[in-house]
Structure formats: structure tokens, C-alpha cells
Amino acid sequence: MRAALYDRYGPPEVLYEGRVPRPVAGPGEVLVRVHATSVNGGEFLGRAGKVRLVTDLAQRGFPKRTGLDFAGEVVALGSDQREPAVGSDPRGPAVGDRVWGGGRTFGSAAEYVVVRPRQIALAPAGLDLVQAAALPGVGTTAITALRDKARLQAGERLLVRGASGGVGSVAVQLGRAFGAHVTALARAENLDFVRDLGADEAFDHTTTGPADLGRFDVILDTVGIASGTYRRLLRPGGRMVAIAFDLRHAAASLSYIAASAVFGSRRVRFFSGNPTHRLFADLTRYVDSGAIRPVVDTVFPLADIAKAHRALEAGGVRGKYVVRIF
Structure with a gap:
């Protein structure tokens, strides 16, 4: 599958679109087809090598991946789905669910990502998933x-x-x-x-x-x-x-x-954020009520991941830079 990668620590230009094996959902995990992700300031520290203890523990060796949040669609479930509730839905995740989520683990700038149910919630029904990626x-x-x-x-x-x-x-x-x-x-x-x-x-x-x-x-x-x-x-x-x-x-x-x-x-x-499905579900409710709407400055293709990072580092963004995967 396609993914944003880097082979060394450094400036935005170390990022490129490459290929890695498609992940498989293990026991208690969910496989999500990522429609879009956003560029977050915390990713700069990882890419630049300023938090190597964290990035090296999360991803051993190179190439490393980037991306912290996402919006997409559930395409497969691992066995032993014991974690309840995607957001406020007591049935748990199901194939075909439109979801959003994220966490501290790098790697959502890719075609697919494996997550735990506690890392996602149902995305607002009224939002396009590329727009939705600006918010998690x-x-x-x-x-x-x-x-x-x-x-x-x-x-x-x-x-x-x-x-x-x-x-x-x-x-x-x-x-x-x-x-x-x-x-x-x-x-x-x-x-x-x-x-x-x-x-x-x-x-x-x-x-x-x-x-x-x-x-x-x-x-x-x-x-x-x-x-x-x-x-x-x-x-x-x-x-x-x-x-x-x-x-x-x-x-x-x-x-x-x-x-x-x-x-x-x-x-x-x-505080350092590591949101759970309850927070993502709360966010969905705020969007559904009209209290919050996504603000997308620019949508970049995955091939322009380095340009997206460079643009955010330059400052002046209105809302979010989003990276479209599909």
C-alpha cells in the first residue's frame, strides 16, 4: 500500500510517498481504509528527530511513517472484538462504518491503518471524510x-x-x-x-x-x-x-x-493529548449539533506530503492542511 515515509530525520523534504505492506487486523483490532489525514505540529518533532526516544520505540529503524489522525471506513475486523462501543454505539465497530480517530502512534498517512476500537468513533454523517479529517x-x-x-x-x-x-x-x-x-x-x-x-x-x-x-x-x-x-x-x-x-x-x-x-x-x-473513543464521540456530537465545523485550508495529495509539512511549518494556515489518500 502507499504511505508517507522518511528514511532519515530531517526537514520536510525527507518525506516521500512509498510502499509498505498492507496491515492485517489482529485480535481486537480494526482495519480502516484511510480517506484522508491531516498535518499536525507534533509530527514535525518526530520527523526532525527531536523526540527520537518516542519515535524509535514506536517504529524501529527506517523507513518511518507519519500521520496522527484520520477519517476513513472500516474494512475488516480482527477476531475477539471485546472492546465495546465505537463512540456511543454499543454494537461496536462494523465493516462499512465511517469513522474518525487517531492517537500518539505515527502512521495514519497511508492507505490503511490498524487501530483499536477505543481509538475511533463514528464520524458525523453529514461530513465528507476528507473534510472530516481536519478535526479529530x-x-x-x-x-x-x-x-x-x-x-x-x-x-x-x-x-x-x-x-x-x-x-x-x-x-x-x-x-x-x-x-x-x-x-x-x-x-x-x-x-x-x-x-x-x-x-x-x-x-x-x-x-x-x-x-x-x-x-x-x-x-x-x-x-x-x-x-x-x-x-x-x-x-x-x-x-x-x-x-x-x-x-x-x-x-x-x-x-x-x-x-x-x-x-x-x-x-x-x-497536557499531551491521547484521545479515546469517548472524546471522538463527543466531537461527533458537537459537529452534529452545529457547534463545530471543520476548516480546511488546503487539500494535498499524498504524493505532496512534504509540501504539506513545509506549508504548515511556514505558518499562516487557516484551520488545517489535509492530505487526501483516496
Whole structure:
């Protein structure tokens, strides 16, 4: 089968479309024909060799694969299907189900992927699967950040840094659905875009400084630079959720987050996503209710996987870059 591969760590140009054996669903596993995947920032670290302990444990030797989430169709079931429920469906997975999902394991940028039922849920019936591929990773991250970690409430003030990107574009929509007052920081050319997503206010992050923004109950930081400065904008009892940190000062950033979580009245929460089928099912319900819609910037063919990575690294994406497999 076709798959995105790389034979050495390095820049986006190490990626290419190659061929690997088609996987077979083992006991308790599900084989999914992948219609599309998306490009996520976490994949850059693996491809560049910055988290070799993780990538070498997950995939021994080269070539290695990339891709964290997907949307597709169940084509085969392994034996001994004991795990219940694909999303909220108690019957479990069935051949022909349209599903979406993902996790920490690399490799979804391929024609087929083998997963556990707990890694997928039924995809929204009203979405094309290529559009749907824009949401599994970023959608579950935004839900976890705002609903589960920050516990955002109606009437609270929410600031989203990086509001036009993958997670940010979903967070703006979700914040509005939760009844919060949403302030978005983005590039100047994306301000109308984030307003259309539901932001009450939108500011150019290059010309509007923290001192110009006021105070917030919740801050979602998808940028990871100067987080401490923005934390000071929190009201007492406010919550910052950080899904990124400055890799140039990783130790200091993580120490700051840990100290704030223990001692701070304005707390910083950081998490590494590994969503389960319940989260994917929640995402499906938010889409079905109209609270969230996918935002696809550009669709690339699998053969252009390197171009897709390079485009995301260049910045300025609106929503997600999606890679079409079929």
C-alpha cells in the first residue's frame, strides 16, 4: 500500500510517498481504509528527530511513517472484538462504518491503518471524510482544553492565542458554543476569518500587546512563546491551558508550568493529548449539533506530503492542511 515515509530525520523534504505492506487486523483490532489525514505540529518533532526516544520505540529503524489522525471506513475486523462501543454505539465497530480517530502512534498517512476500537468513533454523517479529517486531533484537543481542563463557563472571558490555526479555530467555535466572550489573537489577514468563526473580538498579535487586551478567566495558548506574560492577564482564579511551549527553553517552560500548577492562584495546565473513543464521540456530537465545523485550508495529495509539512511549518494556515489518500 502507499504511505508517507522518511528514511532519515530531517526537514520536510525527507518525506516521500512509498510502499509498505498492507496491515492485517489482529485480535481486537480494526482495519480502516484511510480517506484522508491531516498535518499536525507534533509530527514535525518526530520527523526532525527531536523526540527520537518516542519515535524509535514506536517504529524501529527506517523507513518511518507519519500521520496522527484520520477519517476513513472500516474494512475488516480482527477476531475477539471485546472492546465495546465505537463512540456511543454499543454494537461496536462494523465493516462499512465511517469513522474518525487517531492517537500518539505515527502512521495514519497511508492507505490503511490498524487501530483499536477505543481509538475511533463514528464520524458525523453529514461530513465528507476528507473534510472530516481536519478535526479529530485538533477537535479533541480543544474539547479537552476548554471543557475538561479549563472548565470554561458561560459568561467568562476567553482569550485564544493562535486563533486561526488548527486547535485555535476549533477553540473559537467551541468557546462561542459554551457561551463565553471570545477574544482571538491572529495575524492581521486572518482577523475577519476568526470573527466569522465566532470571535467577539479579534486582534493582530503583532500590533496588539498583552497590556491592550484586558483580563480573562481562561487563556488557551497554542503558541508557547511569552506564556508568562499572558498568564498575568488572568483574573484571580483564572486558568491558562498550554498546548505548546517554547522548545528553545523547554526545561524552563515546563518548570514554570509545574510551579504555577502547585503554587499559583492563576494556574497553568498543560497536557499531551491521547484521545479515546469517548472524546471522538463527543466531537461527533458537537459537529452534529452545529457547534463545530471543520476548516480546511488546503487539500494535498499524498504524493505532496512534504509540501504539506513545509506549508504548515511556514505558518499562516487557516484551520488545517489535509492530505487526501483516496
